[in-house]
Amino acid sequence: xxxxxxxxxxxxxxxxxxxxxxxxxxxxxxxxxxxxxxxxxxxxxxxxxxxxxxxxxxxxxxxxxxxxxxxxxxxxxxxxxxxxxxxxxxxxxxxxxxxxxxxxxxxxxxxxxxxxxxxxxxxxxxxxxxxxxxxxxxxxxxxxxxxxxxxxxxxxxxxxxxxxxxxxxxxxxxxxxxxxxxxxxxxxxxxxxxxxxxxxxxxxxxxxxxxxxxxxxxxxxxxxxxxxxxxxxx
Amino acid sequence: xxxxxxxxxxxxxxxxxxxxxxxxxxxxxxxxxxxxxxxxxxxxxxxxxxxxxxxxxxxxxxxxxxxxxxxxxxxxxxxxxxxxxxxxxxxxxxxxxxxxxxxxxxxxxxxxxxxxxxxxxxxxxxxxxxxxxxxxxxxxxxxxxxxxxxxxxxxxxxxxxxxxxxxxxxxxxxxxxxxxxxxxxxxxxxxxxxxxxxxxxxxxxxxxxxxxxxxxxxxxxxxxxxxxxxxxxxxxx
Numbered sequence: 001x002x003x004x005x006x007x008x009x010x011x012x013x014x015x016x017x018x019x020x021x022x023x024x025x026x027x028x029x030x031x032x033x034x035x036x037x038x039x040x041x042x043x044x045x046x047x048x049x050x051x052x053x054x055x056x057x058x059x060x061x062x063x064x065x066x067x068x069x070x071x072x073x074x075x076x077x078x079x080x081x082x083x084x085x086x087x088x089x090x091x092x093x094x095x096x097x098x099x100x101x102x103x104x105x106x107x108x109x110x111x112x113x114x115x116x117x118x119x120x121x122x123x124x125x126x127x128x129x130x131x132x133x134x135x136x137x138x139x140x141x142x143x144x145x146x147x148x149x150x151x152x153x154x155x156x157x158x159x160x161x162x163x164x165x166x167x168x169x170x171x172x173x174x175x176x177x178x179x180x181x182x183x184x185x186x187x188x189x190x191x192x193x194x195x196x197x198x199x200x201x202x203x204x205x206x207x208x209x210x211x212x213x214x215x216x217x218x219x220x221x222x223x224x225x226x227x228x229x230x231x232x233x234x
Numbered sequence: 235x236x237x238x239x240x241x242x243x244x245x246x247x248x249x250x251x252x253x254x255x256x257x258x259x260x261x262x263x264x265x266x267x268x269x270x271x272x273x274x275x276x277x278x279x280x281x282x283x284x285x286x287x288x289x290x291x292x293x294x295x296x297x298x299x300x301x302x303x304x305x306x307x308x309x310x311x312x313x314x315x316x317x318x319x320x321x322x323x324x325x326x327x328x329x330x331x332x333x334x335x336x337x338x339x340x341x342x343x344x345x346x347x348x349x350x351x352x353x354x355x356x357x358x359x360x361x362x363x364x365x366x367x368x369x370x371x372x373x374x375x376x377x378x379x380x381x382x383x384x385x386x387x388x389x390x391x392x393x394x395x396x397x398x399x400x401x402x403x404x405x406x407x408x409x410x411x412x413x414x415x416x417x418x419x420x421x422x423x424x425x426x427x428x429x430x431x432x433x434x435x436x437x438x439x440x441x442x443x444x445x446x447x448x449x450x451x452x453x454x455x456x457x458x459x460x461x462x463x464x465x466x467x468x469x470x471x
Contacts, residue, residue: 129318130318132314132318133318133320135289136287136289136311136314137311137334138308140334147320151320151322
């Protein structure tokens with residue numbers, strides 16, 4: 001209990017004094033995860049729409065695979081990305097290992113299946129509703145995908161938020177590919193792991209509360225921007 | 235005169251999972267006016283219209299428009315029995331067909347607003363289309379179909395489950411469209427409506443065109459006993 005209280009108070013002081021180190025790693029956390037989220041959404045939304053609209057041979061297999069990959073273990077993803085990006089690996093020449101970019105790549109891989117699966121679920125329902133109309137209007141496949149994505153933007157926002165939640169709290173993969181280097185690749189989750197290991201429970205807890213606050217703030221912010229639960233049904 | 239017509243249908247059949255939904259049907263559609271398709275439930279009215287429109291599979295036979303099929307598909311529209319509303323505002327619903335044809339947003343919206351005004355939806359432009367009443371939704375579906383000024387418009391029971399006033403408003407829109415030269419093919423359950431609108435009647439029975447003719451002659455004395463019984467209000471099976 002003492003740890004919890006001192007963690008809370010320390011978190012409070014770290015935040016009101018805008019502790020520069022805290023601000024730095026919190027911003028890095030945000031930057032890495034939001035970048036991964038944007039990239040993952042750009043991949044996952046069109047993929048999900050295509051899976052809803054197009055009928056091709058491996059469609060069911062890919063959908064099943066995406067669903068299965070929602071539970072992809074981050075540590076394994078981190079390991080694979082590490083091997084690919086390491087100096088002797090196929091992408092070693094890019095020199096990306098232990099950089100924020102490597103962390104973004106790993107997080108993107110982790111959340112694409114999650115976002116795509118959730119997005120596909122709602123896009124499929126919308127497609128069932130729109131199918132006859134859009135076929136009748138003779139729209140091209142591109143236009144179909146565009147219409148579906150735009151008209152289910154609220155549901156897609158939820159999918160993106162789920163992805164954000166998974167990415168911001170993730171530690172296994174970014175620890176491996178980022179290396180938790182001070183002032184370079186240290187983010188909130190890896191810092192928490194480090195401080196816990198050092199026995200600095202109060203500081204670790206403080207970072208933990210900041211992380212929770214950050215996740216909640218981003219969620220609320222996006223909800224407010226997207227104006228969900230207001231006005232229309234969608 | 236539209237470039238689509240005449241439409242020549244020869245022995246067209248639509249099957250799904252081994253079951254014949256409609257056909258074989260042969261007909262020639264030309265000139266102006268409104269063709270009304272009537273017949274008992276399950277006689278294949280919806281499948282028949284979908285088949286002509288090209289959204290149901292043509293299993294055998296031919297459907298030949300007077301122009302290439304790609305052109306023909308762009309010059310026709312379909313109004314469903316249950317209107318499909320895009321999850322957008324009334325204005326954006328009406329503008330959608332223009333937008334997918336590459337019309338600039340501002341112009342598409344202006345034309346959509348113009349159409350909406352004409353049918354009395356002018357005050358609802360910014361409302362989400364899904365919260366409209368049944369009659370309003372059907373009117374919106376109708377202007378969304380008419381906004382591309384199609385040469386041929388198919389309507390599948392556009393007035394099903396609408397009250398008298400909504401029905402009258404929709405009939406006015408349909409007659410105005412006919413007068414502008416759009417060829418209409420619609421199915422209906424309402425014999426009063428069929429008499430009011432039809433220039434030509436097709437009586438569908440068991441997936442085939444059982445009886446047909448110009449509206450006057452058909453309603454005065456149908457050639458087949460089934461059509462006679464149907465017009466009398468008897469149950470035809």
